[in-house]
Structures are given as C-alpha cells and as structure tokens.
Amino acid sequence: MEVEDHKEEHFTVAVRVRPFITREIESAAKVGWELPGPTSIKETNGERMFIYDNVFDQSTSTQILYEEICEKLVWKSLEGYNGCIFCYGQTGSGKTFTMQGSRKDSPGIVPLSIDSIFTYIQQTPDKSFLLRCSYLEVYNECVNDLLNPSLLNLQIQEDKQSGVKVVGATETVCTSISQVNSLLYLGETHKQIASTNFNMRSSRSHTIFRMIIESKSRSEADNCLNVATLNLIDLAGSEGANVHGPTASAHRTREMSFINKSLLTLSTVIMRLSDRTSNTPIPYRDSKLTRLLQPSLQGESKVVIICNISPSLDSYEESLSTLKFAQRAKKIKQIIVKNEIHDSKALIVKYEHEIKTLQEKLRDMETKLFEESESQDYNDTVVKMELKLSTIQEEKDQLDTKMESLMQDKLEMQSELERLRSMILVSENVKINPESNDAEQFTENNSKLNDRRRVRLSVMRESVSGSSQSIARVSYRPSEILLKSGSDIESRFRKFPTIDESKVPDISDSGEFRETMLLDKLDNLKELLESEEPLERMSMMLTPQDIQEAREFIRHSDAHEKKEEPQIDFIAIIQEQDGIIQSLQGVIEEKDEQVALLKDELELCRANLARIQKQLKEMKNK
Numbered sequence: 001m002e003v004e005d006h007k008e009e010h011f012t013v014a015v016r017v018r019p020f021i022t023r024e025i026e027s028a029a030k031v032g033w034e035l036p037g038p039t040s041i042k043e044t045n046g047e048r049m050f051i052y053d054n055v056f057d058q059s060t061s062t063q064i065l066y067e068e069i070c071e072k073l074v075w076k077s078l079e080g081y082n083g084c085i086f087c088y089g090q091t092g093s094g095k096t097f098t099m100q101g102s103r104k105d106s107p108g109i110v111p112l113s114i115d116s117i118f119t120y121i122q123q124t125p126d127k128s129f130l131l132r133c134s135y136l137e138v139y140n141e142c143v144n145d146l147l148n149p150s151l152l153n154l155q156i157q158e159d160k161q162s163g164v165k166v167v168g169a170t171e172t173v174c175t176s177i178s179q180v181n182s183l184l185y186l187g188e189t190h191k192q193i194a195s196t197n198f199n200m201r202s203s204r205s206h207t208i209f210r211m212i213i214e215s216k217s218r219s220e221a222d223n224c225l226n227v228a229t230l231n232l233i234d235l236a237g238s239e240g241a242n243v244h245g246p247t248a249s250a251h252r253t254r255e256m257s258f259i260n261k262s263l264l265t266l267s268t269v270i271m272r273l274s275d276r277t278s279n280t281p282i283p284y285r286d287s288k289l290t291r292l293l294q295p296s297l298q299g300e301s302k303v304v305i306i307c308n309i310s311p312s313l314d315s316y317e318e319s320l321s322t323l324k325f326a327q328r329a330k331k332i333k334q335i336i337v338k339n340e341i342h343d344s345k346a347l348i349v350k351y352e353h354e355i356k357t358l359q360e361k362l363r364d365m366e367t368k369l370f371e372e373s374e375s376q377d378y379n380d381t382v383v384k385m386e387l388k389l390s391t392i393q394e395e396k397d398q399l400d401t402k403m404e405s406l407m408q409d410k411l412e413m414q415s416e417l418e419r420l421r422s423m424i425l426v427s428e429n430v431k432i433n434p435e436s437n438d439a440e441q442f443t444e445n446n447s448k449l450n451d452r453r454r455v456r457l458s459v460m461r462e463s464v465s466g467s468s469q470s471i472a473r474v475s476y477r478p479s480e481i482l483l484k485s486g487s488d489i490e491s492r493f494r495k496f497p498t499i500d501e502s503k504v505p506d507i508s509d510s511g512e513f514r515e516t517m518l519l520d521k522l523d524n525l526k527e528l529l530e531s532e533e534p535l536e537r538m539s540m541m542l543t544p545q546d547i548q549e550a551r552e553f554i555r556h557s558d559a560h561e562k563k564e565e566p567q568i569d570f571i572a573i574i575q576e577q578d579g580i581i582q583s584l585q586g587v588i589e590e591k592d593e594q595v596a597l598l599k600d601e602l603e604l605c606r607a608n609l610a611r612i613q614k615q616l617k618e619m620k621n622k
C-alpha cells in the first residue's frame, strides 16, 4: 500500500434540498430553509447557518451534483483509490432520487458513475481493467444478495488481507454499460420497497451497489496492479412514528426500528470518528450497515456524503438532525491510500495468465491444424480416393453397358433358338431331294457359303500371321474357339499353339471342324467360366451371330457330305450364358457397394477437410 501524498483529507459533505413534492404543495407547506450561497444553508425562521462543501438547491440537477462532487472520486477509484458515496436523510428527502434517479429523465449517481467508468476505460488505452459488481441490501439486520434473491442473511467476514467481505455474495464480471444496467435493474426488482405516509416508494433497506475495479498497466515493465472498491450506498431514511401512522403493522414497526437503529449506529460512528480527542471505541460492529461501511469510514476510502433534506418547514426537526449529522461528518479526516498489489492473486492477473496460456494453446492448435490441412498425406489420400472412385465408377459403367448388350444378345439367341428348333424339326422329318427345286436352292446357298468360308479363312490367316493389329475374330484351327475381345484376352489365348498356315486343313473339306468347332468353343467357355475375371468371361460369350454362323456352317457341311447335322445343345449354351450374366450381376452389385462405400469415405474426408479449413479460418480471424 502506498500513501498518496500523505495528506489528510476530509469527507466531502454536500447538502441537497429537494423541491416541494405534491404532498407538501397540497398541505401548503412553508419553506424551512434558504440557501445564501453555494456552500451554505440557513434557517428561514432563525439564525442557524451551516457551511458544507456544497449546498445544492431545488433547481440543481443530479448531473451537476455528480460532476461537482462525485466524478473525481469515481475517477480516483479507477486509479486504485477506494471510494464511497452515500446519501443520508429522512424518509422521502430524495436519497433514492439522487442515487438511482431515473435513467431517462434524471439519471442518478449510480448510472452516472457507470457511464464515467466506461468512458474512462475507453479513454485509457495504456491500462487494462476488470470490473466486478455486486448488489447487496441490509434489511432487518440481514445482508441479502439483490442479484440472487435466494441468498439471504449472508455472513460478513473480516480478514487483514481482503478486509470486510460478504461471504457468498454474487460478484459478476461486467464488460459493458448495458450489462451493469441489467444487474442494477435485476437488483431493483428484489429490493424491499413499501408505501409510507411520506413516500409512495420508500426504501425499507439500505442498498449497497459495489464495484471492484482492478486496473493494470499494459506495459510489460510495470507489473503493478491496483484494486479499488467503489461503494454506492442508498440508505433507508430515518423515520418518526408518524411515518406509518397509529395503525402501523408490527411488520412495518419492526422494519422502522431496524432502520433507525442502524442509522443511529452510523451517527454514533461518525460522531466518534469526528471527535479525534476521544479514545472511546468506535461501534462499527453494532450494526451490519456500519460493519460494511467500516473500511470506507476508517480511512481507506475517499468519502462523499450527500445529505438530503426537504425544503418544508414541516420537516424542520428531521432536516436539522440531518444537517447536524452532516456537520459531524464534515469534521472527519483521513489519509487516503492507493491500493497497490504486487502479487498475482488479483483476478485480472489470473485472467491475463489464463488468456496467455489459452492463446499459446490456440497458437499450437492453429499450427497443428494448418499442418494437417496442408499435409500432403491428407490431400494425397483425398486425391487417391477420388481416383479410385472414378476408376470403379468407370468399371461399373463398362459392366453396365456389357450387361445391357448381353441381355440383348440373350434375347436374340432365344429367338434364334426358337427358329433353329423349328428348322431342326424340318430337317429331321423331311428328306431333301437333290433333284428338286429345293436342292437347286440349296446348291446356290452352298456356293455362297463356300465363298464366305474362303473370305473367312483368309481373314483368319491374315490375323494369325500378325498383319492385323485389331483382331475381331481369331481362328487358329478348327478346334480353337472364336474370340471377340481386346488385346489382353487375345494374348491370353496365345498360349494355344501357333498355327502353321500350310498345315491348316481346308475347312471346306474338314468334316471334323464342322462338328467340333462349336463344341470346342463351349468347352472353352466352360473352362473360362471358372475364371476370376468377369470381363474375360464375358468376352468368351457366344453371340447369336457366332451360333448362327456355326449352325449354317455345320448344316452346309452336312448337306454337302449328306451327313446328319450334329445336335448342338443351345439350351445349355444359353444356360451357361445366363450363369455368366448372373455372375456379372453379382460383380456389378459388388461394384455398386464399393462405389457407395468409397463415396461415403470421400464425403467424410471432404467434410473433415472443410471443418479443418473452417476452424483455421475462424482462428485466423480471431
């Protein structure tokens, strides 16, 4: 603690005379006091005159009063000096009007102080502040929390370090004027108010709005911290028996006796403090009010007392008593000290430390997030998955197309089968007469077929000798199969012996070929059905064209050699092909599942990436 200039200071004491109110005007009350100057007040019907720091007449607004005697004290509290402002006076003399006022028409000292505090903070960029507010009332000698009505009869504790403290009282950290005003409003709703003969809205309790102001230089070099308490007190008014009339309830009488007792104790404390020659103990502990005011009254605070009086002669005695109280208070001197703290117990230091730690954590997290979002691995994974997805999608599309064409082929084969069946029936039952017209027709067809056979053989030979790059159909020898495929399938079948063209028998003369060609193809087809590769299996499928060609070829040879056409099991072929179609459907379904899974995974990856980027962006904005 540091003594400011080591100078003694008096309490600042001012008197405020309110205007006549309706009740007084109606009773044609006479003026009891006149104001000869800005610091003096004199009896209208006598010689008594009192001098104070300020005397405010009926026309002075609370704003002027505040600027004259309160503003400096509030500023001082922001520099680390405790401050206490309270209004004293008889009931209905204007204490609440002066302390609270009305926000709209005539703001009181409390809202004006709050404005000053925030203006000061705004205009002091080299310091940081922390503001905590509490709002208490002393009602019937019980300390109640006005910010939490369930907290009643709180205990007052006193220790050397933290001074007088109300245990468990709500302390709210406030960061804006509107937040403090909300607290005030909340407190007002819980305050004890009743209607009396003197005041429609009479305060039945003493209320203490307390702000604890921590302030600290923002310079690293200066680690000194100031903590000040600003108490803004609206006392209940002293009351005579006439305040409630002869029919006063026990409840009101009890309230009145508590109010008067505590005010009397305050009066005694002020009297003892003003008489420095006396060694009599000061009875702070005789009332809750004086216990709470003790730190301010015994020398730790700058104090401003506003004594409110009615101008009416009818209230002369009460006003005189108030003026005498003010006169005693005026004599009190004290050495004001600035509260400087050099340890880290203050909340602002604790919070600053927490902020620093959190900022460091945030920076770490930001770096991690940045690294992760920038990580090649992560992006690679996304790219790889996208690629995989598109490959599988392509494969699936390819399979879909093949599937469609297979289905089409199957339909054609079925219709061909029907046609062939009818033809087989005809050839079995009907003997062909070579002399007939039919035979002529047959011979003509036969020669056309032989032409086709020759063309076909030359294509086959060309293919086998490698002159054709894209082989539509490859025939190695009669027992080999007919293939339609791409180069991979082609190479797969290069395992078959390479053909020696000179040894290729004349197809037209080969009776074996006619019978075995389709059967071989069927055998190969069966063998390849075991294959793992659906595309290869599919490529081995017989097309209706294959079947028709083979059929015609066989029929022609049979006719030529006058042999019976071999019975080819087309139903078996279709069934085999159905098997392939089914297995293909299975593969397509698998692919569908894979695509769906990959899409989900990719979505997740993208969502994660978006989330990380968003977090990063928010952190950067902060």
Ligand SMILES: Nc1ncnc2c1ncn2[C@@H]1O[C@H](COP(=O)(O)OP(=O)(O)OP(=O)(O)O)[C@@H](O)[C@H]1O
Pocket (backbone or CB within 6 Å): 017, 018, 019, 021, 058, 089, 090, 091, 092, 093, 094, 095, 096, 097, 098, 199, 201, 202, 203, 204, 235, 236, 237, 238, 308
């Ligand atoms: N300076 C003033 N100008 C105009 N009206 C005032 C002034 N002071 C007080 N009044 C009016 O006088 C009445 C009583 O004032 P107020 O309630 O502030 O008295 P009080 O001292 O707080 O009374 P109590 O001790 O019973 O609570 C109110 O109607 C208030 O509006």
